[in-house]
Amino acid sequence: MKALRNYLDKIKPNFEEGGKLHAFQSLFDGLETFAFVPRTTSRVGSVNIHDAVDSKRLISFVIIALLPALLFGMYNVGYQNALAAGQLEQATFWGMFWYGFLAVLPKIIVSYVVGLGIEFTVAQWKHEEIQEGFLASGILIPMIVPVTTPLWMLAIAVAFSVILAKEIFGGTGMNIFNPALVTRAFLFFSYPSVMTGDSTVWVNQQSILGLGFTAPEAYTAATPLGQAAADGFAGFDCQTIQNAIIGLIPGSIGETSVIAIGLGALLLLWTGVASWKIMCSVFVGGGLMGYLMQVLGLTQIEWWHHFVLGGFAFGAVFMATDPVTAARTETGKYFYGLLIGIVAVMVRVMNPGYPEGMMLAILLMNLFAPLIDYCVVERNISMRAKRAIKK
Amino acid sequence: MTKVIKLRKGLDVNLKGKPAEVIAEVKCPGEYALVPDDFTGMKPKVVVKEGDQVLVGDALFVDKLHPEVKFTSPVSGVVSLVERGDRRKVLSVRVKADGKQEAKSFFGEQSGKAERDTKQDVLALLLESGLFGFFRSRPYDVVANPEDKPKAIFVSAFNSMPLSQNFEFVLKGQEAEFQAGLSALAKLAKVHLGISAKQTSQALTNAKDCEVTVFDGPAPAGNVGVQINHVSPINKGEVVWTMGAEEVIFVGRLMKTGKLDLTRTIALAGSEVVAPKYYKMTVGQKLTTLLEGNLAKADHHQRIIDGNVMTGLKTTAEGFLGAHRTEVNVIPEGDDNAEMLGWIMPRFNEFSVSRSYCSWLFGKKKEYTLDARIKGGERHMIFSGEYDRVFPMDIFAGYLIKAIITGDIDRQEALGIYEVAPEDFAIAEFVDSSKLELQRIVREGLDILRKENA
Numbered sequence: 001m002k003a004l005r006n007y008l009d010k011i012k013p014n015f016e017e018g019g020k021l022h023a024f025q026s027l028f029d030g031l032e033t034f035a036f037v038p039r040t041t042s043r044v045g046s047v048n049i050h051d052a053v054d055s056k057r058l059i060s061f062v063i064i065a066l067l068p069a070l071l072f073g074m075y076n077v078g079y080q081n082a083l084a085a086g087q088l089e090q091a092t093f094w095g096m097f098w099y100g101f102l103a104v105l106p107k108i109i110v111s112y113v114v115g116l117g118i119e120f121t122v123a124q125w126k127h128e129e130i131q132e133g134f135l136a137s138g139i140l141i142p143m144i145v146p147v148t149t150p151l152w153m154l155a156i157a158v159a160f161s162v163i164l165a166k167e168i169f170g171g172t173g174m175n176i177f178n179p180a181l182v183t184r185a186f187l188f189f190s191y192p193s194v195m196t197g198d199s200t201v202w203v204n205q206q207s208i209l210g211l212g213f214t215a216p217e218a219y220t221a222a223t224p225l226g227q228a229a230a231d232g233f234a235g236f237d238c239q240t241i242q243n244a245i246i247g248l249i250p251g252s253i254g255e256t257s258v259i260a261i262g263l264g265a266l267l268l269l270w271t272g273v274a275s276w277k278i279m280c281s282v283f284v285g286g287g288l289m290g291y292l293m294q295v296l297g298l299t300q301i302e303w304w305h306h307f308v309l310g311g312f313a314f315g316a317v318f319m320a321t322d323p324v325t326a327a328r329t330e331t332g333k334y335f336y337g338l339l340i341g342i343v344a345v346m347v348r349v350m351n352p353g354y355p356e357g358m359m360l361a362i363l364l365m366n367l368f369a370p371l372i373d374y375c376v377v378e379r380n381i382s383m384r385a386k387r388a389i390k391k
Numbered sequence: 392m393t394k395v396i397k398l399r400k401g402l403d404v405n406l407k408g409k410p411a412e413v414i415a416e417v418k419c420p421g422e423y424a425l426v427p428d429d430f431t432g433m434k435p436k437v438v439v440k441e442g443d444q445v446l447v448g449d450a451l452f453v454d455k456l457h458p459e460v461k462f463t464s465p466v467s468g469v470v471s472l473v474e475r476g477d478r479r480k481v482l483s484v485r486v487k488a489d490g491k492q493e494a495k496s497f498f499g500e501q502s503g504k505a506e507r508d509t510k511q512d513v514l515a516l517l518l519e520s521g522l523f524g525f526f527r528s529r530p531y532d533v534v535a536n537p538e539d540k541p542k543a544i545f546v547s548a549f550n551s552m553p554l555s556q557n558f559e560f561v562l563k564g565q566e567a568e569f570q571a572g573l574s575a576l577a578k579l580a581k582v583h584l585g586i587s588a589k590q591t592s593q594a595l596t597n598a599k600d601c602e603v604t605v606f607d608g609p610a611p612a613g614n615v616g617v618q619i620n621h622v623s624p625i626n627k628g629e630v631v632w633t634m635g636a637e638e639v640i641f642v643g644r645l646m647k648t649g650k651l652d653l654t655r656t657i658a659l660a661g662s663e664v665v666a667p668k669y670y671k672m673t674v675g676q677k678l679t680t681l682l683e684g685n686l687a688k689a690d691h692h693q694r695i696i697d698g699n700v701m702t703g704l705k706t707t708a709e710g711f712l713g714a715h716r717t718e719v720n721v722i723p724e725g726d727d728n729a730e731m732l733g734w735i736m737p738r739f740n741e742f743s744v745s746r747s748y749c750s751w752l753f754g755k756k757k758e759y760t761l762d763a764r765i766k767g768g769e770r771h772m773i774f775s776g777e778y779d780r781v782f783p784m785d786i787f788a789g790y791l792i793k794a795i796i797t798g799d800i801d802r803q804e805a806l807g808i809y810e811v812a813p814e815d816f817a818i819a820e821f822v823d824s825s826k827l828e829l830q831r832i833v834r835e836g837l838d839i840l841r842k843e844n845a
Contacts, residue, residue: 005729033768037733039726041694041763046828047820048700049404049722052741052748054767055824056734058774061747129768173771173825271746275776328775328789377790381805388626 008032026123030130055132055172061273062136065264066318070143072260073253074100077147078212080203080250084221085213099212103204104253107142110151114158115141122167133172133179133324134162140180140318143254144311144359145187146201149194157186177366178325181359188359202250221250225310225348229355234300236309244308255314258307265317274321277333282316283307285341293349306345315344315358325366329376336372340365393596395588396621398608400783402818404742406553406700407758410658410667410718412560417670419490420677423466424474424483425451429714430462430524432533432841435481443470448495448520448651451484459537463521465653465674467493483711486675498649513578517642520651525638525714529619529631531841532812541580541632543623546573548595548636549587549606551613552701552817554660556717558636559590560669561656566594568643569636574600575646576639580632585618608783610701616815620784625810635715658718659685661700662760663693676712678719692724694763701817702830705763725762733766741766744780744822770825778819778829786810788819792829795836800843803836813837 014021015028033056042048078096081103082088115134123130141158165182166175188195195201202223205215222230224240236244243249247257255261268274290303306312320326320340327336340361347357427435434455439445445468450461464486471487497520517523518537526535526544535541548558562569576582577600586595588607596603604622606612615633625631634642637655644652653674660667665687672681678695686693696703698716712719730738742750742759750757778788786807794802813830820829 002729034734035731037728037730037764037766038768039728040765041724041726042765043828043831044705045831045834047817047830048694048696048703048705048720048763049406049761049821050764050766050826051745051822051824052733052738052743052766053745053822053824054733054826055770055773056767057747058745058824060734131768131770133773171771173773273745273747273774323774326775329787330776330779377787377806380785380787380807383785384624384626384805384807387624388628 005036008035023124026120026128026130030120030123033129058271058273059132059136061267061271062318063139065267065273066136066139066143066254068260068263069254069257069314070104070139071097072247072257073143073255074104076100076247076249076256077103077204077253079248080147080221081205081207081212081215084203084205084215084219086216087213091213095211099208102208102211103147104142106151107145107149107154107253108139110154111141111158112138114155115162118159118162118167119171122171128171131172133166137162137179137183140254141183144180144184144252144314146195147204147253148201149187153187153191153194154183157183157190160186173324175324176370177363178319178322181319181363181366184359185363223251223310223355224249225355228301228309229348236301236305241305241308244305252311252314255311258313261313261317268317268321274317275323275326275333277330278321278326278337279316281334281337282320282341282344285338286312286316286345287341289342289345293345299349301349306348310348310356311358312344315362316341319358319362320365325369327369327372327376329373332369332372332376336365336369339368393603393605395605395607398606398612398617398621398783400779400781401551401609401611402744402781402822403551403609403755404553404761404821405755405758407662407760408554408660408664408667408721409758410554410557410660410669412557413668414656415668415670417672417676418680418683419488420680421488422471422485422677423464423468423488423673423675424485424677424711425462425465425675426483426711426713427452427462427481430534431527432531432838433460433462433524435462437473437481437484439470439473439484441470441473444468445470445486446493446495447653448497450521451486452481454524454534457537459518460523460534461518461521462524463651465651465676467491494650494652496649497645497651510578513575516645517575520645522638522642522645522651525641526632526634527812529616529625529633529812530809531837532616532814533837533841535632539630539632541630543581543583544576544579544632544634545583545585545615545619545622546576546601546634546636546639547585547613547615547618549585549590549613550699550717551587551610552699553610554658554718554720555613555699556637556656556658556669558717559592559595561637561717562592562594562640565640565643566592568640568647569594570599570643571646572639572641572643573598575642576634577601583618583622585613585615585622587613611781611815611818612783614812614815616810616812617783620786620810624785627804627809635717637717638715655712655717657712657716659721660718661696661721663687663689663721663723672712674712674714678706678710678712679708681712681719682708682721686721689723691727694722694724696720696722700761701821702814723760723762725764728762728764745824765826767824767826769827772825772827774824777822777824778816781818781822782815784810784815788816792816792827792832795832798839800840803840808833808836808840 015025077100082091161182344357344361435452445464454460466488468488472485474482528535582601697706782788791806813833816829
């Protein structure tokens with residue numbers, strides 16, 4: 001530990017202004033602050049002591065919270081593959097998991113390499129410290145795409161989102177839209193054939209490095225939500241719902257298991273990294289709308305089935321609670337979450353083209369979050385103005 | 392029945408090195424300094440030359456724009472140095488003490504009766520003696536303007552920040568002076584005294600000539616700004632004056648004896664102090680003799696703070712006690728600390744409001760040794776609602792900070808910048824995961840706003 005510290009101190013001058021490795025300063029900074037707590041002390045004229053928490057810590061906890069869903073997602077990729085090949089009996093737990101791991105890992109690597117590469121370059125160019133925001137986005141992105149998404153598409157989508165949805169606004173903390181969802185939206189609108197529900201995209205049908213199985217013939221597996229949409233939103237049987245809660249259904253890599261997402265949600269709520277106000281009100285909004293739709297006879301799906309199908313739970317826990325793009329006022333958070341739930345279910349039931357509504361609902365509310373906050377803050381302002389007049 | 396205001400928002404940080412309630416003596420260091428920067432917003436005009444003889448109460452410098460506002464010597468002796476910095480800015484005026492503490496008398500022939508009768512008399516006496524300079528005015532948190540008509544004077548009788556002075560202890564034996572001070576201030580404007588729910592001294596709970604309000608809650612409940620916001624918030628066009636509780640005792644001494652006496656009972660506290668306790672010190676006193684033998688021997692760097700850990704300025708053992716300071720804190724600097732993988736380690740000895748650390752497990756009793764590291768990199772505001780949890784005022788702190796950063800003056804006004812001072816943001820700056828320098832941002836914002844409105 002001491003040796004590493006001394007080594008870093010020794011090579012540090014090379015990366016500073018005028019050093020021969022100055023072009024890699026942001027990379028060095030990033031790695032140094034990753035290894036050691038920064039030694040900068042507070043300047044004169046500010047608070048002398050600080051809380052130990054920083055954005056690195058909080059974002060690390062988001063990533064930890066994502067791990068159960070990610071690991072289960074890997075297992076489910078293998079499970080679906082075995083199911084498609086009709087070889088479920090022969091498949092072992094570890095066999096399925098390693099298959100899924102090999103299928104998902106390249107996506108994580110591509111997402112991080114492309115995204116962080118751009119972030120490091122921009123940080124170097126703007127002479128800023130590298131920011132850790134993309135560490136969370138970079139792992140979220142592979143979790144919300146179908147397992148068969150080609151890597152080159154993913155790379156283009158990540159680059160598009162990091163540059164146009166984040167960096168041009170000023171980087172982490174300044175973006176209007178959630179970068180991970182912009183990636184997905186980009187894929188969705190640019191390459192609809194590889195992203196839509198009814199085709200063969202949800203299940204990987206080729207074996208990888210001898211693991212897994214190759215399906216004997218083209219196998220189509222729609223997500224339960226897609227199936228329901230095709231049948232005019234007929235309801236579900238018990239078995240489907242049970243599988244959906246466990247997560248053994250086709251879908252985007254990380255979104256299927258409500259139980260795994262729930263574990264992540266517990267960690268986020270306990271540590272206070274995510275706002276419980278947003279998370280809960282998304283479910284309340286979705287439940288209310290689902291109930292209304294059911295009463296009006298527009299759908300036969302039970303109101304709470306929406307929670308366990310598709311990306312609703314994943315979106316509510318990990319996407320809607322992104323603090324940068326969500327409402328920032330405490331009162332605003334209730335409205336923001338409520339409207340996401342309402343719009344998501346509304347899009348699901350009333351939109352004939354595509355069965356899922358969560359992504360679009362969150363992106364739409366990202367756009368409206370500043371307006372919600374504006375209304376809340378404006379109330380405080382008018383209170384102050386009235387107080388001055390009353391006197 | 393006194394009004395009790397309960398505050399829920401805020402944060403008490405339990406730090407190691409709280410002062411024991413014992414008063415010790417300090418050897419006179421011989422050199423004193425009055426620092427113009429301690430009196431925020433004032434342009435000094437030095438009225439003494441090096442080599443001049445001064446008594447306690449003789450003016451050292453005056454405000455260029457309001458020459459009647461004098462800043463007077465805390466000791467008798469010889470002016471030894473007028474220290475100037477870039478562009479001849481006056482950094483300090485130093486006085487070499489002669490050890491006699493001869494004080495100028497501000498009372499006339501009637502032994503002071505006439506001098507403290509009316510509002511004009513009291514005002515003139517405070518201006519002449521240099522105590523007026525201890526008034527701060529809001530908006531802007533700067534030295535008060537004697538031409539203003541404040542709607543009220545606010546005094547907070549407690550400091551809620553960690554490692555701060557316990558005013559109730561300091562008050563013991565000086566109750567009469569404190570009351571005399573309050574009564575004098577009451578001639579200028581209505582006086583509001585904010586006391587803590589834990590304070591029981593009769594001199595506070597039954598103080599005369601003022602309205603007492605009890606505040607019950609965590610830091611920064613002791614900040615006078617928070618108290619103003621709950622008792623009588625400042626609207627545009629209004630002015631409120633504030634004064635430190637110990638400075639009210641200065642006023643009381645002047646009213647009783649006609650002489651200036653700027654002796655404070657300051658707390659020397661912090662984890663790097665061997666035996667934290669109270670010391671009798673005079674405003675502007677050099678810190679050398681105070682710190683001698685009191686600092687823990689350590690192989691790491693130490694940070695000496697003129698003032699509180701939350702609001703004070705980093706100084707050295709050669710520094711001087713600031714005009715408004717009620718404590719001197721010493722903590723580890725921490726710049727020689729090589730802590731690994733902070734983003735994931737449990738870090739049991741670190742304090743955090745976030746449950747991603749373990750400090751919630753240990754309860755409120757555990758004392759922490761915190762160093763001066765920022766413990767993170769500066770970022771844009773990422774996480775929301777952090778400031779609001781520790782900001783017990785009816786103001787959207789995050790939005791106000793953004794308005795200041797973007798220089799949007801109309802919005803700053805609308806969001807209530809006139810009600811705040813940098814110190815009100817101290818706890819918010821402590822908990823901020825984006826590590827923004829909120830106090831500095833607010834100070835700069837107030838300065839720009841003041842220039843624009845002048």
